[in-house]
Amino acid sequence: MAVCIAVIAKENYPLYIRSVPTQGELKFHYTVHTSLDVVEEKISGVGKALADQRELYLGLLYPTEDYKVYGYVTNSKVKFVIVVDSSNTSLRDNEIRSMFRKLHNSFTDVMCNPFYNPGDTIQSKAFDSIVSTMMVQAC
């Protein structure tokens, strides 16, 4: 279960960020922000052609003692970042991948909405509900 989920636009500003312990939001915001560097580094393309099939799932970006940060980037350079609690050891890589897949799908749905202007913050209720299901149920 994620503790924090964020969607970052191509220009590296957040389109959507939500964390479970709402009081510690700032901390998560900071974490996500710093993780962007790692993401950039990973997607900078190590010599590969941009058109190459780049893995969307970036995997564990970096772990801290409290939590782990996973990254995922779409072909349009929209980044998803998931922060999970380190104590939650049961989460496997596959589960993280499926979470990203779900995020990506619902993000696509949001994009398809003609009333959504790319670059706006995501206010879709459907997207919110998807995210809620993935967030930690605690607190």
Place this chain on the structure above:
Amino acid sequence: MESLTLSDVEQKYYSELFLSCDVDNTKKVASNGKVLDLFRAAQLSNEVVHQITELCGATRLGHFGRSQFYIALKLIALAQSGLPLRVESLNSVRDLPLPRFVMSKNEQETRHAVMFADTENQGPYLPRPPGRVQAKKVSAHEMIQPCVPTVDPQPDTTSPVVSPHQSPPTSPHAWRKHKRQASGGNVDRQSSVPGVVWPPFREAQPGPVTGDGMWSAHSPPPVQESWVSFTDTPPSSTLPMHPPSAQPESATVRTVPSAMTTNEIQRQSIGYDDPWKITDEQRQYYINQFKTIQADLTGFIPGSAAKEFFTKSKLPILELSHIWELSDFDKDGALTLDEFCAAFHLVVARKNGYDLPEKLPESLMPKLIDLDDSAGVPEPAPEVGFSASPVEVTPNKSPSMPSLNQNWPELNQSNEDTAIVHPVPIRMTPSKIHMQEMELKRTGSDHTNPASPLMANPPELSDETKLAATIKFPGTTVGDGYSSSDSFTSDQEPISSAVNRQRSHSGTSPEGLKVVAPPPPPPRPHASHSRSSSLDMNRNFAAVPAGPQQPGVVAFPPAVPPRPLPTQTSVPHGHRSVEGDGPPAHTSTSPQQMPEQPNFADFSQFQAFAVDQPADDGEKPSDSGQAERCAETTGTMRTAKNDVQAEERNATTVNSAKVSTPLAPPPKPVRRRLKSEDELRPDVEDLPQKSNVIATVLATQPSIPRSIGKDKKAIQASIRRNKETNTVLARLNSELQQQLKDLLEERISLEVQLEQLRPFSHL
């Protein structure tokens, strides 16, 4: 003034109007304010209005009393229908259409409208959402409404909303919305407003006369009524149309419904449950709108076009976005006809003040599925709760997702069908043969008399059972209730009665299942017995001779259809339970035979098991084996017995430790017995044996408790003794342990002393 005769409809309509105008409840209405608004809404020129007020005498009185009001209304009707205003004509003109008013909704709304109205946008503001709300009210006030469809001078109501594409000035004229809405009506708005408050579709014209002018100018032509006017009027979100709140709106006057209204109202009042249902009228309107964007009804509306279209509704983008999410079912960024209708419907509802649902209501779900255009949709849909309207409108053309809706009904139907038929193996043929044989024998044995009760049952069934019984008579398996019972019938009356009872029972069950199920399993008159305590069995046994068994005996497992004898005999597993009945049946009859069976003597001995253990053991294994066999064959029913028997065997053999041995042989005999059961003509000997076994089993049951009790006591006593011994030994153990510890300590201390002394010694 002159007496005024009003028709009922008129009466109601006018009274309501009066009420709406009579805010102060003074029974008279001032000439200003609402009344004027009302009159103005009648879309008559001012002179006419003045004339009317004069005629009705309000000018004289200075206010509108009820009669004046009514007169005025009638005059308005006259004027609207183009007749000259004459007082005499008040009563003379029959079939006068009811006055029509195009009213603005609440003053509040009008105020809003005023505020928001652009200068150029005189007209109507977004019509308050067509009335869904109204619809509700309509239903409530159907009567009041001028049900008499009058000729609508306004643009015909058929055309629903104003075309959104119209420029502001030409925006909505007709506020027929309400009509439509009535039909469509969301019932949500339970308008408590007694008065029919039609949320004014149009903004009141209190404002600029130009509005009036515009209205009147536009009234004839455009067929479009604006429900939702997608004009550049300010967002409708400012107009929360709450009819209840509009209650005080005196000025709200129902717009004169057109002919459609009546139908709509009626339709709406008729079993309207779904607030989100799209009426035909609405749907037609939606389709027309769809066509303006996309001529091909089977095609898509691209997202951008839809965006523009719905943006005209002046709803906030966020809400539009939400509506889109709801309505774009297949998430493809384009709207099919159904999706478009759903979206439009949601927009309309939202403009009317309804909150958007979290999920798409069922009635709005796109009826996709190309499965079948014709029916598809909603015919079966009623179960699923889809609105019926779409069906007629257009076949589902959406190529995308298979409509869940349509699938469901099909499934339902199929399920129902499958549910009805319960596959049950039917083996009629062999059983029939047996039945007949049994029947013959039965007749010979003159047991048909007791069977007479059975005759009440469908003769076939009873015959079958009888036949089965007769067949079994020669010695069918024990497991069969039929057989067992039948076998005995020839011998004993009570047995036969029991059998008959069984047969009757079995007869009853097959009756219902005849078509579907195999012949009823052998009646298990003692099925209840088997389940109940042995005491019951005793009682039942006693009752057996009494004649027709009480209904309690009929404990046939309802689910198990009677089976033909052969099946019973043949399938041990599946029909264990059935066969289980057999033993009971046998046992039921066994009491009579008990004295005849030597085995029974064993059981009596069994009670004094301590003494007779050896003998019992010898006997019991065989008997228990048989019993066990029977029990096994009988299946679950007998498990209790089995347990009991096993227990008792165990108890009896506990000392002898022969528990296992009795169990070992039984399985084999069981199998053998089952095989024999397969044969249609089992050994005759088996029958008595089985019956004996069963009898013994049953017989032992009453005695079992006693013997078991004794065993239990013995066991408990031994357990107690053992426990005591245990405690004693445990105590002893602890004491010894303690002693050991003490000794060890002493030893240690001594050693220490020794050590201490040693160095001295070394010295």
